[in-house]
Amino acid sequence: MVCFCFLVDQRRMTLKIRPVAAMCSRCGCAASVADIKTETRFCYVPFCWRSWRVVICTFCGSILRSYAR
Numbered sequence: 001m002v003c004f005c006f007l008v009d010q011r012r013m014t015l016k017i018r019p020v021a022a023m024c025s026r027c028g029c030a031a032s033v034a035d036i037k038t039e040t041r042f043c044y045v046p047f048c049w050r051s052w053r054v055v056i057c058t059f060c061g062s063i064l065r066s067y068a069r
């Protein structure tokens with residue numbers, strides 16, 4: 001169903017971010033702990049939320065570790 005794909009979209013929001021004593025395994029830059037919330041919307045109406053905590057590299061953006069909440 002092609003039109004269904006256009007009606008559903010997903011937004012990712014970073015709620016909180018703070019530095020952590022960890023290094024990125026890919027580029028060696030400082031990593032941060034971030035609370036991330038994903039919102040799935042259908043016809044611009046949010047119907048599904050998911051939030052979790054990740055350790056993310058502030059430089060290259062790669063996710064080093066994720067924690068389910």
Ligand SMILES: [Zn+2]
Pocket residue numbers: 024025026027028029057058059060061062
């Ligand atoms: Zn990195």
